Amino acid sequence: MSLSGSNGWLILRHRFVAVPLALAIVTGAWNAYVAINDGGIIAGTVQDPAGRPIAGADVLFFERSMLNYVEERRTRTDAAGAWRFDGMAVHVGQVEAIAPNGQKSERRQLRLWFKAQNTEVTPLIVREYR
Amino acid sequence: MRKTPTWPRHAIMLVVCVLMLIPFYWVLKTSLTGENIYAYPPRIIPVDPHLFNYVDVWYMIPFPRYLLNSVIVTLMAVAGNLLFNTTAGYALTKNFPGRRWVVLLLLSCMLIPFQATIIPAYLITSWLGVLNTHLGMALPMLSTIICIFIFKASFEAVPRSLIDAARIDGLSEWRIVLRIMLPLSKPAVATNVILNAIWSWNAFMWPLITTRSAEMQTLPLGLARFLSVMENTTGALYAFVVLVLVPGLAIFLMAQKEFIRGLTAGATKG
Numbered sequence: 001m002s003l004s005g006s007n008g009w010l011i012l013r014h015r016f017v018a019v020p021l022a023l024a025i026v027t028g029a030w031n032a033y034v035a036i037n038d039g040g041i042i043a044g045t046v047q048d049p050a051g052r053p054i055a056g057a058d059v060l061f062f063e064r065s066m067l068n069y070v071e072e073r074r075t076r077t078d079a080a081g082a083w084r085f086d087g088m089a090v091h092v093g094q095v096e097a098i099a100p101n102g103q104k105s106e107r108r109q110l111r112l113w114f115k116a117q118n119t120e121v122t123p124l125i126v127r128e129y130r
Numbered sequence: 131m132r133k134t135p136t137w138p139r140h141a142i143m144l145v146v147c148v149l150m151l152i153p154f155y156w157v158l159k160t161s162l163t164g165e166n167i168y169a170y171p172p173r174i175i176p177v178d179p180h181l182f183n184y185v186d187v188w189y190m191i192p193f194p195r196y197l198l199n200s201v202i203v204t205l206m207a208v209a210g211n212l213l214f215n216t217t218a219g220y221a222l223t224k225n226f227p228g229r230r231w232v233v234l235l236l237l238s239c240m241l242i243p244f245q246a247t248i249i250p251a252y253l254i255t256s257w258l259g260v261l262n263t264h265l266g267m268a269l270p271m272l273s274t275i276i277c278i279f280i281f282k283a284s285f286e287a288v289p290r291s292l293i294d295a296a297r298i299d300g301l302s303e304w305r306i307v308l309r310i311m312l313p314l315s316k317p318a319v320a321t322n323v324i325l326n327a328i329w330s331w332n333a334f335m336w337p338l339i340t341t342r343s344a345e346m347q348t349l350p351l352g353l354a355r356f357l358s359v360m361e362n363t364t365g366a367l368y369a370f371v372v373l374v375l376v377p378g379l380a381i382f383l384m385a386q387k388e389f390i391r392g393l394t395a396g397a398t399k400g
Contacts (some may be wrong), residue, residue: 015384091189111182
């Protein structure tokens, strides 16, 4: 089949061309999405059960090792209860908040679609905080 | 005359089909859930399926590197097979002294298991200085006897008058193969491509022997390494298995029509 002429595009419908082409398009689109969203920012907020922000809470990030999760980074929430980690080249981990009164939130499992994916974590709730 | 109903035959085929697909389904289901395969009672329907096991596989081992190695070795094997099997198959359609002995030699070589020839193959590869290279891994797979006979059967089905006409028109033997034989033997070409792609993709023993560094390993070797290094990776392990299987399945599904036609070509010749 000739590539030129009015029937030239028909070759694109052949499954040996169409399937690899479709795979190439999907791969290209995915890589473009990854390139746009791989800032390595993991952010969120810490709240009490009533939804009020908790300022000054420590937020810990645990990275997966061979056997378990070990603390890798730590930050502190601002007045709005917001926290943020930059340059996180990971795709799996756990986050946990420790309120100023020492009470902890549940440890939240994070599983990302690719390394360094920008992620907004749903609020970490410290149940025993007043 | 009363026609025999076809539904019992279809029902049996359906049951056999389901039985054969169950292992594939189980691998796919485990890769999506991470559920222990020995869990009792087993769950037929996956609970909370997700794709993160595939992400884990991608990052836990150098998967892109293994994939690249497998692709390179497979492409080399397929290209080598197309070149050598075509020329050998075409030569065997000719009459020359000792042709019968060559065919007998090839057929008898098919009876020797590859394991029995590993040591000489290794020594030859070493002598050529291509150990731990892509070429070294592809070397024994550059030609396969069964595929030579597939080409031979396909070429013999081409009318002799067509070849004579091409020769009268001044075509050389190479051009006869390229312009006449191969376009008329597309199923044989597809069969060669599929069979050799699957064989070289799944090859384990020879790459295991020829590779020395981790970065030269192919996907099946990576799977063995993954099994030996990682722990508690049921989901990731099965995700890896799926990733190894998918390219072979995709090639087969894309070309199954040509594959079946190529395997049966010449089967009814006298």
